[in-house]
Amino acid sequence: MSTTRYFIELAYKGTEFSGWQRQDNAVSVQSTIEEALSTILNKPTQITGCGRTDAGVHASQYFMHFDCVGDLPKDFLSRLNKFLGKSIAINRVFPVADDAHTRFDATHRSYTYYMNYQKNAFNHQLSWYYYSGRHLSVDKLNACAALLMKYDAFAPFCKTGSQVKTMNCVLTRSEWIAYPETNQLVYHVTSNRFLRGMVRLIVGTCVLVAEGKLNVESVDASLKAQTSLEKSWSAPADGLYLSEVGYDYV
DSSP, rough: OOOOEEEEEEOOOOSSSSSSSSSSSOOOOOHHHHHHHHHTTSSSOOOESSSOTTTTOEEEEEEEEEESSSOOOTTTHHHHHHHHSSSSEEEEEEEEOOOOTTTOOEEEEEEEEESSOOOOOGOOOOOOOOGGGOOOHHEEEEHHHHHHHOOOOOOSSSTTTTOOSSOOOEEEEEEEEEGGTTTEEEEEESSOOOOOOOHHHHHHHHHHHHHHSSOOHHHHHHHHHHHHHHHSOOOOOGEEEEEEEEEOOO
């Protein structure tokens, strides 16, 4: 029997997980899905994701792939959703070329960060509640966000201890938008790749600039020299979503 590679498009709420990647003695999105797949397919099944998300980070669009010998079982998608509980939703599954790869073939990824400055019980763990956000200048937030578009290396925004070969990223969007009707400030960023912890560090830096605790000139100097920021702060995981992953063939 022949082997077919499948892509799965899914979404998940990251609150109850230790992140995407399988870990010892922790519940991850990857391990949860692999257990469900292995049960349904009646054989150990490993999956490959389009990237890693940290503990508490969400994904409104995510892709993973796996290989299956023969046809998928009847009602595969609905059965998989039943196994996975409420925090993971499988949206579609489709066959792809044997060498298609959810991580390496992605052309871009987009993240969205939600900040609410009015307490909302229905946004608990799904948005960062920051009361002082009501006083932040969107112009100052965007002054910092726009600065990033001038650069293609982002060592100041890489989590300490990360082992990567390059700090280069090609950003095509970095923008804050205010939604006063819903008491929200939302950050949008798109790049061909991201460094570990990069988006939360960017959000934290933008907030520090808007609060006058850090100036744009200092951020600019750090980016030019590729050195640590004068002040660095990582925004909470609650508000961060992997919101889009692009492929040439999907």
